Every structure is written in structure tokens, then in C-alpha cells.
Amino acid sequence: MTKLGLFSLQHRGQESAGIVAVEDGAARAVRSMGLVSDMPLAPLDALHGSMAIGHTRYSTTGSSVIENAQPVLVSSRGGSIALAHNGNITNAGEMRVDLEDLGSIFASSMDSEVIVHRLARSAANTPERRLADALSGVEGAYSIVMVLGDTLLSARDPRGWRPLVMGRLNGAPVFASETCALDIVGATYERDIEPGEIIAVDALGERSIFPFEKKDLKRCVFEHVYFARPDSRIFGGSVDRARRALGRRLAQECPATNADLVFSVPDSSNSAAIGFAEESGLPYELALIRNHYVGRTFIQPTQATRDAKVRLKYNAVREVLHGKRVVMVDDSIVRGTTTRGLVALVRGAGATEVHMRVSSAPVTGPCYYGIDTPSRDELIAANNNLEEIRASLGVDSLGYLSLDGMLESVPTGPEGFCHACFSGDYPTPPPTDPDKLRFGCGC
Ligand code: AMP
DSSP states (O other): OHHHHHHTGGGGSEEEEEEEEEEEEEEEEEEEEEEEEGGGGHHHTOOSEEEEEEEEESSSSOOSEEEEEEEEEEEETEEEEEEEESSSSHHHHHHHHHHHTTTTTOOOSSSHHHHHHHHHHHHOOOHHHHHHHHTOOOOOOOOOEEETEEEEEEOOTTTOOOOOOOEEEEEEEESSHHHHHHHHOOEEEEEOOOTTTTEEEEETTTEEEEEEOOOOOEEEHIIIIIIIITTEEEEEEHHHHHHHHHHHHHHHHHHOTSSSSSEEOOOTHHHHHHHHHHHTTEEEEOOOEEESOOOSSSTTTSHHHHHHHHHHEEEEOOOTTTTTTEEEEEEEOOOHHHHHHHHHHHHTOOOOOOOOOOOOEEEESSSSSOOOOGGGGHHHHHHHHHHHHHHHTTTTEEEEEHHHHHHSTTTOOOOSEEEEEEHOOOOOOOOSTTTTTTOOTOO
């Protein structure tokens, strides 16, 4: 069941996957590098228990090695502690130094591990209060599911950066980052975990506490733009509806009046491109075909491999594009690698004009809260004006959605969102090691 849920959350991380199951108080883990489908079958079949947590990881802090695969699992005097964390803790560096001064020895280079050490040190008398102790003073983004002894815990940071939902299956609670993971196991969506809430589930029942000072809501708008799946509901709204509205607003703000057709850069911009096509009255076509069997372009280590990967990942449909003036819709431009590669493909397939439309505002800064964005000097929109970007991408026209247009398109918007990577309005001080919060243990 946990593995099924992870299949639905594969888009949130492809570097490693893991499951921890608890049977009669004994917790056991299976973790491996790569996709959920790469997890070793025999050890997984041998995992049983009355509760389990799982994780798919893409690294925004710490490097991509098995030591950093989650869930983290350690033993402590209060029983096993297992943790699956989504988000980035921005003051993990300082916390780690403090813990090391007190004698803690770390097994990974992940920001998440500080939570486990702080939890092990708490003397509070309930599992939820121990987690509250561990999380007090922790800055940044965390949506967490945990096991502490015989208690299942979930928690969301007070600003609510990352999504976390609660569902129910046969009377038992199920927690997941997105509702698509509830659907696959047949659980019914019940509610979102509230920002600043900790929920404990064990033989004594279900308990909810709000131990932290209230903070302004800062849900990640990029979840709606790119990260979450369109069949999910996050932050109380549909991702599909958000993306269609983004596309419609984009067509209002940046119309492409003389174009013949609209197509998306599959899959993340499909819904936005449909919205654009609907609003502009242009036909929506499938002009790019994505190969689903090659990995992500974005995290390839060098520019040369990134460029080659774009061609591996996409091909153009000549019959759709030949002789046509086309609108290409993507959800975001980060370095510009994808767009540049696709423009060459699309022109090579005979398109006579390429009008690029982007269903988000220009990305001008890195994210410190759990989305993998490169440093500022690699971001095309941080270093160039619109005309320079257009020329560098080789498109006939270029239009980005405005910041206001983006926020106003989100079903529950425009208030209560973090848009730091677009606006530079960072809700917390940047981490002390902003490049990747990597620690010096060689992991
Ligand atoms: P780039 O090629 O660097 O301009 O990246 C933009 C492309 O990557 C777009 O097609 C986006 O859908 C996708 N993208 C944007 N942000 C991310 C991210 N954090 N991780 C992976 N892909 C991303």
C-alpha cells in the first residue's frame, strides 16, 4: 500500500525511494537509489506491519547518495524514530553545529537529520510534544510523516510551504503530500494538515496540537505552477484548475494574435496550454512527444548533458508543425535550456514562427524551501531583460505571466503564497550556506 502511494508521488523525487514499516514495535527500512519501481522486491515483500511511511527524494540539500535516502531510521530510548521530510530547513546548518557541540554524530548530510537528533533529546512526555520540541525554532519548510515508537506523527510548518493531506481508509488515517496518493490506495480525502499542526495517531486515538506561534501563510505557488500533479488537490484547490486559469490569464496578458495553433511542453504545462488555447480560440495540438523512459533534464550536472537530454526527452511532430505559426506554452523557464532545445526542434519540423508563452512569472532567484533551482547566476531571467531572453532563446516573441496574474489565477489566491523565486520576497533569511546546504561529511 505504501509503495502504491509512492508510485503516485514519483514526480516529487526520482533520486531515491524508501519505506519504513513497524511491526510489534520493531521498525525496518528498505531504501534504494532510483525510482520506486527500482526498489528491491524481496526485502519489500518481507516488510509487514500495522503502520508504514515512505518517501521519494530529489535532493535540494545534501547530495544524491544512499546515506541520504529517506525515511531516516534510528533507534532511541523512546523507541524507533523514522522520518520522511519534504521541504528545506533553512537554519539546519546552525542547528547541526549546535547539536555536534552537544555530542551528536550525524549519519547523513541532510537537513532533515537535525529533526531526528532534536527529537531524541526531548524529554516531553507525549510523542506529539516531543516532535513539537524538536521542531521549535526550526525555520523553513517541512511537511513530515514520522514514526516514533508506536505512534504515527505528521506535521506541517507554520507557514505551510509544502502540501500535506490526510485521508482515511477503512477508518484508519493516511497522510500524503498530494491527494493523488490517496486516490491510488482508495483512501478518501478528509482535510489538509493545517500549517503549524502536529497530528499523532496511536492506540490512544488521534490527537491534534498547534504548538507553534502563528505565522503568515506562505504556501509555495510553484507547486501549482509546476511541481504537483494536475489530478491532485493541494492547498484546498485543484492543480488542474489552477493551471488552466494560469493559461487563460496568460492568453489575456500576452495574446498571440496571428498564430495557427497552441501546444504544450509536456507534461507539466499541458493544462496551462489548454487554458491558453481555450481563451485565445486557437486549436490545441500535440506537437511535442515526450519520451517517458528518460530521466529529468533539469538536474543533469553539466550544460552539455542537459542540452543532449532535451533531444532525448522530446521529439516534434512534423505533420502538426510544418508551415505553421505556433504558440509553445511552458510552465516556467529556469536556465532556458529546455526552451532553446525545443525551439530548434520545432523550427526543424517546419514551424515558420515560434511564439513562446510562459504560465509563470520570470524565475529570478533560487528557492530555499524545497524546490531545486540553480543559483542566481544560472537563471536566465535574473541576468537578462525580456528582449535579451527572447533573442537568446531564438523565439519570435516571448511573454511571461505577470506576478499578479499568476497569484490571482490560483483557486485560493492571491493571498498566502510564497513567490520568493519570482519576486525576491523571501519570508526567512536565506540559509547560511545558500548554495545547497551541503555539509562536510563527504556524503
Ligand atoms: P530550463 O530548461 O532550465 O529553463 O528549465 C525549465 C524546464 O524545466 C521547464 O520545462 C519546466 O517545466 C521544468 N522545471 C522547472 N522547474 C523545475 C524543477 N525545479 N525541477 C525540474 N524541472 C523543472
